[in-house]
Amino acid sequence: MELNVLWFILIAVLFMGFFFLEGFDYGVGMLLPFLGRTDTERRLLINSIGPVWDGNEVWMITAGGAMFAAFPHMYATLFSGFYLALFLMLVALILRGIAFEFRSKQPGPAWRGTWDWMIFGGSLVPALLWGVAVTNLLQGVPIDSRMQYAGTFFDLLSPYTLAGGLAFLFVFAYHGAAYLTLKVEGELVDRAREAALRLGVPAAVMCLGLVALTHLQTDLFNWPAAGVLLYLAVAGFAGSYAAMAARRFGWAFIGSSLTIVLTTVALFTGLFPRLMVSSLNPAWSLTIVNAASSPYTLKIMTIAALTLVPVVLAYQAWTYWVFRKRVSARHLEY
Amino acid sequence: MGEVLLARWQFGITSTYHFLFVPLTLGLSILLAVMETMYVRTGNELYKKMAQFWGKLFLINFALGVVTGLVQEFQFGMNWSEYSRFMGDIFGAPLALEALSAFYLESTFIGLWVFGWERLSKTLHAAAIWIVAFASNLSALWILVANSFMQNPVGYAIRNGRAEMTDFGAVLANPYVWNQFPHVLLSGLATAGVFIMAISAYHLLRHSNPDFFRPSFKLGLTCALIASLAVAGAGHRQAQFLAQAQPMKLAAMEALWETADPAPLALYASIDEEKQANSVELGVPYALSLMVYNSPAGEVKGLKAVQADYAARFGPGNYIPDVTPVFWSFRIMVAAGLWLIAVTLAGAYWLRQGRPDGSRWILQAAVWSLPVPYIANSAGWFVTEAGRQPWIVYGLQQVEQAVSPVVSAAAIWTSLLGFTLLYGGLAVVGLYLMVRIARQGPAEKPELEVTSSKGVALWN
Numbered sequence: 001m002e003l004n005v006l007w008f009i010l011i012a013v014l015f016m017g018f019f020f021l022e023g024f025d026y027g028v029g030m031l032l033p034f035l036g037r038t039d040t041e042r043r044l045l046i047n048s049i050g051p052v053w054d055g056n057e058v059w060m061i062t063a064g065g066a067m068f069a070a071f072p073h074m075y076a077t078l079f080s081g082f083y084l085a086l087f088l089m090l091v092a093l094i095l096r097g098i099a100f101e102f103r104s105k106q107p108g109p110a111w112r113g114t115w116d117w118m119i120f121g122g123s124l125v126p127a128l129l130w131g132v133a134v135t136n137l138l139q140g141v142p143i144d145s146r147m148q149y150a151g152t153f154f155d156l157l158s159p160y161t162l163a164g165g166l167a168f169l170f171v172f173a174y175h176g177a178a179y180l181t182l183k184v185e186g187e188l189v190d191r192a193r194e195a196a197l198r199l200g201v202p203a204a205v206m207c208l209g210l211v212a213l214t215h216l217q218t219d220l221f222n223w224p225a226a227g228v229l230l231y232l233a234v235a236g237f238a239g240s241y242a243a244m245a246a247r248r249f250g251w252a253f254i255g256s257s258l259t260i261v262l263t264t265v266a267l268f269t270g271l272f273p274r275l276m277v278s279s280l281n282p283a284w285s286l287t288i289v290n291a292a293s294s295p296y297t298l299k300i301m302t303i304a305a306l307t308l309v310p311v312v313l314a315y316q317a318w319t320y321w322v323f324r325k326r327v328s329a330r331h332l333e334y
Numbered sequence: 335m336g337e338v339l340l341a342r343w344q345f346g347i348t349s350t351y352h353f354l355f356v357p358l359t360l361g362l363s364i365l366l367a368v369m370e371t372m373y374v375r376t377g378n379e380l381y382k383k384m385a386q387f388w389g390k391l392f393l394i395n396f397a398l399g400v401v402t403g404l405v406q407e408f409q410f411g412m413n414w415s416e417y418s419r420f421m422g423d424i425f426g427a428p429l430a431l432e433a434l435s436a437f438y439l440e441s442t443f444i445g446l447w448v449f450g451w452e453r454l455s456k457t458l459h460a461a462a463i464w465i466v467a468f469a470s471n472l473s474a475l476w477i478l479v480a481n482s483f484m485q486n487p488v489g490y491a492i493r494n495g496r497a498e499m500t501d502f503g504a505v506l507a508n509p510y511v512w513n514q515f516p517h518v519l520l521s522g523l524a525t526a527g528v529f530i531m532a533i534s535a536y537h538l539l540r541h542s543n544p545d546f547f548r549p550s551f552k553l554g555l556t557c558a559l560i561a562s563l564a565v566a567g568a569g570h571r572q573a574q575f576l577a578q579a580q581p582m583k584l585a586a587m588e589a590l591w592e593t594a595d596p597a598p599l600a601l602y603a604s605i606d607e608e609k610q611a612n613s614v615e616l617g618v619p620y621a622l623s624l625m626v627y628n629s630p631a632g633e634v635k636g637l638k639a640v641q642a643d644y645a646a647r648f649g650p651g652n653y654i655p656d657v658t659p660v661f662w663s664f665r666i667m668v669a670a671g672l673w674l675i676a677v678t679l680a681g682a683y684w685l686r687q688g689r690p691d692g693s694r695w696i697l698q699a700a701v702w703s704l705p706v707p708y709i710a711n712s713a714g715w716f717v718t719e720a721g722r723q724p725w726i727v728y729g730l731q732q733v734e735q736a737v738s739p740v741v742s743a744a745a746i747w748t749s750l751l752g753f754t755l756l757y758g759g760l761a762v763v764g765l766y767l768m769v770r771i772a773r774q775g776p777a778e779k780p781e782l783e784v785t786s787s788k789g790v791a792l793w794n
Contacts, residue, residue, distance in 0.1 A: 069426030075411045083412055087412075093401065105394070312438045
């Protein structure tokens with residue numbers, strides 16, 4: 001039983017890492033066509049995440065794999081139930097990954113522009129869809145007594161989940177801008193800051209909307225801790241915005257990171273001990289007990305995860321250290 | 335088409351497409367590491383240039399492999415939810431371990447390798463590509479551990495209506511893995527060797543940049559020769575193992591309807607699946623027994639006998655896979671392998687004669703060999719996967735029971751067409767880029783360089 005709780009936490013941690021890390025690289029992707037006015041600038045923006053975006057994406061893959069290993073019923077219900085949404089997201093992520101690799105292989109502006117817009121769409125669509133997906137887990141979706149999803153694609157869209165999607169989208173875009181203020185130079189920093197200040201307004205509105213609708217549509221606030229965390233996330237965002245305005249970029253990035261991390265923790269705390277809420281009957285919800293793997297498998301996986309995750313954190317942190325400097329254009333050939 | 339057939343088509347298309355890129359990643363990452371190690375040890379710039387030029391092609395292939403791999407991670411849940419429920423306790427573990435132990439390493443260190451030429455010391459930079467090579471091949475091992483359970487379940491018990499793992503050590507030590515993994519690893523090396531050999535031969539035929547392409551050709555040819563000989567050996571062992579583990583698959587590969595002792599090795603068969611007989615057969619007497627038992631005598635079970643045996647064990651039903659495509663895929667794979675052995679042996683003989691680019695026909699054969707390992711890889715997987723039908727997990731769950739009940743045919747049509755069109759488009763663009771870069775040869779100018787200045791000031 002303790003291991004079921006531990007795996008719930010581990011999966012929450014994986015999503016936290018995924019949203020925090022890939023949050024800013026989705027953000028950079030969404031901002032790319034707007035902040036980069038010349039080809040060199042766009043190359044710089046891409047290179048700010050170039051060495052790390054692939055590693056960031058593995059947080060999502062690992063979250064999926066961990067779900068399969070620890071809570072196979074969640075893996076089965078979620079991905080078969082959210083089929084078309086997941087299909088859209090995969091298409092977006094495929095185009096995005098390819099665009100990073102292909103864009104600079106040909107010089108023409110039409111070629112590069114096309115891939116840049118793929119990076120934009122490939123970053124925007126998953127950001128939106130993950131927000132929709134996570135809020136759906138909490139709000140509840142029609143799950144029947146046999147753990148099968150009994151709705152359609154459109155049942156996933158409600159004011160609450162759309163608010164979730166837009167909040168993720170704008171906060172990630174803001175988070176990306178905050179990241180860029182630390183990773184690029186000169187005029188681009190000012191442009192990133194300006195973008196952050198503009199995006200901050202709809203992001204704040206959507207965050208507040210998300211909190212309000214969470215009050216109305218979910219039982220998250222039955223857990224006082226979850227409620228407190230959610231308000232702290234909003235406070236973190238306000239702090240980040242003030243720091244951004246004052247050009248305290250380090251603090252601004254810490255603030256947006258806190259917003260993402262605290263929101264993820266709050267949503268998972270509100271979900272606990274459920275994994276997917278059933279809107280048809282609370283007893284049909286998927287939980288850390290009825291959706292779990294056997295104690296033996298959880299034990300094996302626990303040993304593996306507790307050994308490997310610290311190592312992963314160490315070398316990923318080291319990578320960020322290697323590429324800690326701002327990216328600048330001194331010898332751009334194309 | 336019903337949901338099951340549509341879901342099978344989607345899995346077949348997306349997996350085959352994904353596996354077009356995987357073997358080259360597995361093998362070429364190792365060869366890049368070898369090139370860069372030679373650079374570090376000798377200081378010869380040629381090897382650096384080699385690592386960079388072949389690395390450029392590697393990265394295009396790598397990117398295509400990574401993005402198509404995303405679909406693989408999620409589509410068990412999407413299209414095979416009942417399989418995921420039944421098997422998650424066992425199948426999820428190697429998949430999660432693959433992500434934790436291999437994908438993180440691979441993705442992080444490929445970033446370091448691509449962007450780290452100026453940022454890391456020579457040794458550390460070479461270490462980065464070794465780690466990528468290790469991680470890629472480790473991920474292949476994990477996914478084969480998962481696949482091997484589907485082929486030959488071990489270390490489990492049926493409890494709570496599903497297969498539960500009882501012995502992780504047994505799942506890892508599954509003899510199926512250790513027969514399959516060397517075959518896959520070596521076919522990756524053969525693919526990479528042929529890839530380098532063929533593109534180098536193209537340039538040698540045109541006398542373009544021979545100082546660069548002659549050593550590349552030698553390296554590719556050597557690797558392709560050793561690997562394609564070894565892959566045949568590994569395949570031979572695998573077939574011997576199949577005789578015990580999956581007699582049905584072996585019988586289908588040979589279109590052997592009746593049990594035979596000694597059994598002939600079929601060269602050609604005109605197969606009538608309705609009548610369960612071959613109207614025309616051409617075979618080498620004793621040869622199949624010889625292959626399986628290393629002796630001219632020995633019983634090889636026929637399709638009908640295994641069918642009767644399975645019907646008695648698992649209840650009435652048809653347990654015979656589609657024999658014709660399995661039979662011919664196997665022959666295509668073997669023929670492709672023999673072609674590679676012949677070309678690389680001839681190439682090696684002629685290289686030893688000391689005339690590096692004298693013989694045009696060998697260079698031409700080397701160029702035409704480029705698609706051959708890809709044909710062998712795809713045909714081999716087709717034998718493995720089509721040959722286990724109707725099972726998704728051998729003896730435990732059939733494909734029909736595994737499909738997602740909530741995903742409609744319309745939804746699968748959408749994703750099937752979507753993925754197929756997308757993959758088709760990517761194939762065109764990817765191939766176009768690779769051909770262009772391969773034809774261009776190594777650049778004389780230094781690559782795009784983005785350098786950095788000033789440290790990050792967190793509190794500026």
